[in-house]
Amino acid sequence: MRTLSGTTDLPVLLPRRMPSATEWGAADGARFFGSRTWLFLLLAMSALSVAAQASDAPARAGIVETVWKWMPLISSGFLFNLLVSAASMVLGTALGVLLGLGQISLHPSVRKASWTLTQFFRNAPWLVLLFFAMFLLPFELRIGGLVIPLPAWLKAIIGLSLPVMGNVAEIVRGGIRSIPTGQWESAESLAFSRMQILWQIIIPQAVKRMIPPWMNLYAILTMATTLISVVGIQDAMTLTRGALVAEARTDLYLPLYFMLLLMFFAYCYPIARLTLMLERRFAVNA
Amino acid sequence: MQPVAEFFRWLADAHGINLTIFYDSVDRSRFLTGLFTTIWLSIVCIFLSILIGLTGALIQGAHSPIPRAAVRSFVQFFRNTPPLVQLAFFYFAVSALLPMVTDRHGVKVPLIDNVGWAIISFSLFAGAFNVEIFRSGIEAVPKSTIEAAEALGYTRVKAYLYIIMPLAFRVCLPALGNNLVNLVKTTTLAYAIGVPELLYAAAQIWSEVLNVREMMWVLLFTYIIIVAVLVFVMHRWERALRIPGYSA
């Protein structure tokens, strides 16, 4: 059963491991590459919309105007997606850091429990965890006299933060383990306590290595926020679907869904690039 | 089977833990069909995504910049957009653009059905990741090793086949394993377009029997087991391919 851990890290999605700067030299290459990607997407987009136009010759209201009409509503939904992603990330990171530190605890039982939880939440499908949270969390939490209501959106945030937690825990554990044991030993020989070593020596070094996979996880989470549409929370995906029903025109399917894809791309692609940049910079320093 | 069924029937009556999949034949067959569909869908997509990954990685090694840029755009687009929207995009939008075919009732139906689109969509999604994985694997093979092959008279194709690929594959295997695990988890999204996979089957059962809690645990554990089996297989494979004294 060790199989769930070991060298295979982040089964949720792979950290964006890109080639070293050899092929397309560093920054210039990256910029070039970026513009190329956009160019291709624009080409693809126009080709597809031409195809869509052609497929429904007696066009009613223009496709562009109709898309434009729904744009504000869908954009507001998209903003909600971003909000959910930020909240889930904060919550998931906080829990994940605890769980990650639990995995290097000196108590075997804490270690084992943390490890098990980490594996469980990393390996369960996001959508199932989301269903899990939506259906099985109570509508309110009573802690002593305090009543904390759990509305649907909050449950969704919790549901999405569960896999985030598992993955952050793994990132934290991996980051800490990547620091050579020599650092621990030399600090110990200088009479630092375990806590001091961890917080003053190991974690400051490890954080740098954790940031790129953490950002990568954030991008994945942002894309996963569309799953809340499946459990009945209104997001950009739900609204796109609603707009399509309202219009009931097959020629709108392509441009509207493509617009939604582009919204996410416009948000996630820069994050991916930034992640890559940081990864390279840290790799050079390391 | 009978005592098992009896036990679960008792469990439902006495404790309200209603696992119909163990005693109701309709629900059991629904669940097993879902399980089978998930496994089958996963295997087909794993195979196709590896194929896409290899093809993409080979094209990225080409000299002409246009196919390279096309592959790169494909990879970036599929990696940076939500797989759920991709699936909807294919099933609703792209499907409407394709020519219709006439079924045996004389009605025009789409060329590709929801299962077909799920396969295409997930394979492309995971394939985009595989392209990057294989490419980084190929790039991890030292240039000097390739040169040595060249000096021994290997052509480009033969060097790929006998030296670069076997080495690159070993480097890729852990990352590939992760991505395939992820692919299996992604198959749950097919629920959104009505593909009768595991989540769909479970949702049908719980919306009729109203045993959400029980089905939720069953679902979670089933997926964990499927993933564990896949990880185990990948691990064994990795071990079988390990070269003494060589760390990838």
Next chain:
Amino acid sequence: MTTTQPIVVIENVEKRFGALVVLKDVSLTVKRGETICIIGPSGSGKSTLLRCINALAPIDKGQITVDGIAVNDPALDKLALRRRVGVVFQQYNLFPHKTALQNIMMAPVQVLKEDKVEVEARARRLLAKVKLSEKADVYPGELSGGQQQRVAIARSLAMNPKVMLFDEVTAALDPETKKEVLHTIRELATEGMTCVLVTHEMGFAREVADHIYFTDGGVIVEHGPPAEFFARAKEERTRAFLEQVL
């Protein structure tokens, strides 16, 4: 076994990397059975010259002929050239996923399509020759540097080359294992194999070479038989270099 028949002829070769000229008007001839050593400071273009001989790097001007094959001919039959020329690299470059024996057998079987049984017999003979018979089924990762380098030499020999190129083959080795490798090369040279060595081992060069070339800044500064070269270098640059390394 030195004859007067030339096997490698290099005439007025020029090689550039962008604006940087690495080889300038280089000419040299290697006769069949001869062993020549190319020495010189780092970055003087020695390794590049070897790579040009085997068409691993194209040349910009001039002419290289190996056993009658024009290396810079656009219609060059690379396989024919590489059958005739074996290369051993500084970093051994064995294929890590194959055992020592398989490394030696791979190219003859996969490239030359020779019979596997015959190739295996030959490979085992070559392993014996480099004194590694007992390591046949061991992977490169489990061998020492010197052992790996000897397997690499055997791997090149398995193609039955007419010329062997050695590119600083002992540079990455410690003194102890260096000896084993030099011993193998010495044996080859005395058996009459045509060898071109780029090396920093002056003592070894003096001992095995029929002819020494000294390169600096991409040009051949001076050359001659070892006795003469080491005793009475004509050029100032050569003398300065020799003073440093000897």
Next chain:
Amino acid sequence: MKSILTGIMAALGLFAGVATTIAQTPDTIAQIKQRGTIVVGVKNDYKPWGFLDPSGKIVGMEIDLVDEIAKKLGVKVELIPVTAANRMEFLNQGRTDLVIATMGDTEARRKVVGMIEPNYYAGATNVLAPKSANLKKWEDLKDRKVCAVQGAYYNRRVTQLYQPELIVFPAVPDALNALIGGNCIAFLFDDTLIVSTLAGGDQKWAGYEMPLTSEDPQLWAIGVRLTDLDAPFGKLIKEMSVDWHKSGKLLELEKKWGIKSSPYLVEQNKKLSGS
């Protein structure tokens, strides 16, 4: 394997423990008043009962009923969009106080939630299909792709009786989009929705029809928690429901939202108003 399994169980114990502590509400009316808001599960994809207008607001006939109830209680309204698959869960978990979401009143469901009588509407099962599909009878659906929505009570019955290849979606818009896109030949749904959709006179539905005879008539009910059914909250809603029938409110709303006049409402109005 076993030790790991127990490990997972133990590790999740805490989580599950939290999840199972669902408080039972004693006095719903007091709670609603204290909160100042009534939380109601409604449809947001079921025109004209509960649907989105372009500004993103949920409107419809059922929402009008919700407003009536809120007015009576003197509280504000919070609408929670629900689906057939989760509306009863939400109610029983206490996430909503009430559910008015085109919910069919069935025997099985009565065990789980409290159904308010008199029912406020009656629907039956039919399909929406393009005229070109040329469907004549229910049996024509056999082995054909038919879109449906997760959690609808008629899915099982129709599957067993007529063996269509049912493609079940999480929500109505998905199913409708699939129908429009030609991914299925018919959409299995309540006839009321189909009628109102077709009667809307919208050009986009010109090529569609409701070709079959409606089957399996089904009353719709407002749902409350079982504990509320005979408590003041349930009684209040019952009274209001009677009132809606008597006063002709439901008939009026039916007209307002362009729903084809339902014989059930006319009959109930006659019966209750004693005319």
